[in-house]
Amino acid sequence: xxxxxxxxxxxxxxxxxxxxxxxxxxxxxxxxxxxxxxxxxxxxxxxxxxxxxxxxxxxxxxxxxxxxxxxxxxxxxxxxxxxxxxxxxxxxxxxxxxxxxxxxxxxxxxxxxxxxxxxxxxxxxxxxxxxxxxxxxxxxxxxxxxxxxxxxxxxxxxxxxxxxxxxxxxxxxxxx
Numbered sequence: 001x002x003x004x005x006x007x008x009x010x011x012x013x014x015x016x017x018x019x020x021x022x023x024x025x026x027x028x029x030x031x032x033x034x035x036x037x038x039x040x041x042x043x044x045x046x047x048x049x050x051x052x053x054x055x056x057x058x059x060x061x062x063x064x065x066x067x068x069x070x071x072x073x074x075x076x077x078x079x080x081x082x083x084x085x086x087x088x089x090x091x092x093x094x095x096x097x098x099x100x101x102x103x104x105x106x107x108x109x110x111x112x113x114x115x116x117x118x119x120x121x122x123x124x125x126x127x128x129x130x131x132x133x134x135x136x137x138x139x140x141x142x143x144x145x146x147x148x149x150x151x152x153x154x155x156x157x158x159x160x161x162x163x164x165x166x167x168x169x170x171x172x173x174x175x176x
Contacts, residue, residue: 042142042143042144042145042164042165042166043142043143043166043170043172044140044141044142044143044161044166044170044171044172045140045141045143045171045172045173045174046138046139046140046141046171046172046173046174047062047064047137047138047139047140047141047174048138048173048174049136049137049138050062050136050137050138050139051134051135051136051137052119052121052127052134052135052137058120059120059121059122060120060121060122060127060134061118061119061120061121062118062119062137062139063116063117063118064116064117064118064174065115065116066114066115066116066117069114069115070114070143071114072114073145073146073147074114074143074144074145074146075143075144075145075146075148076110076112076117076141076142076143076144077094077141077142077144077154077160078094078095078110078117078119078139078140078141078142079092079093079094079095079139079140079142079157080092080093080095080097080108080137080138080139081137081138081139081140090138092140092157092158094154094155094157095108095109095110095119096108096109096110099133101123101130101133103123103124103125103129103130104123104124104125105123105124106121106122106123106127106130106133107121107122107123108120108121109121109122117141119139121133121134140157140171142157142160142161142164142166144160144164148163148164
């Protein structure tokens with residue numbers, strides 16, 4: 001009797017394990033992530049005509065909070081408007097950047113967290129002597145996914161926003 005029960009149980013397991021049910025109804029299509037570079041995770045903000053504020057400890061800074069905060073996997077690139085072309089298009093320079101001015105060196109730099117960012121400017125001389133480097137400054141802050149390709153020329157603002165599928169109409173202005 002034990003042998004018959006064992007044989008029946010073994011046959012039952014083989015039959016049950018070979019069964020399958022329906023796959024169910026198809027789900028909704030997701031958005032095409034294009035490796036996270038389709039502009040959904042990326043944004044560009046423009047700080048228009050900002051003046052650096054002199055802090056006695058850290059020097060000249062511009063400080064802004066992200067609202068909402070960015071993801072911990074995201075990075076930012078910051079570009080400073082250094083002029084315009086003959087056709088009045090802006091010229092963007094990636095920071096950190098050092099300028100060799102007549103009076104000495106001027107250096108722009110930044111740091112960021114997922115909550116905020118600061119842009120710094122320092123010089124080998126008193127920056128108050130050259131207000132053009134600290135007043136009415138325009139910057140573009142590009143939030144990029146951490147998976148952004150390392151083959152993109154980050155020094156070229158137009159290449160970066162093109163690779164992120166961001167156009168000029170999507171740039172959000174922050175005025176001071």
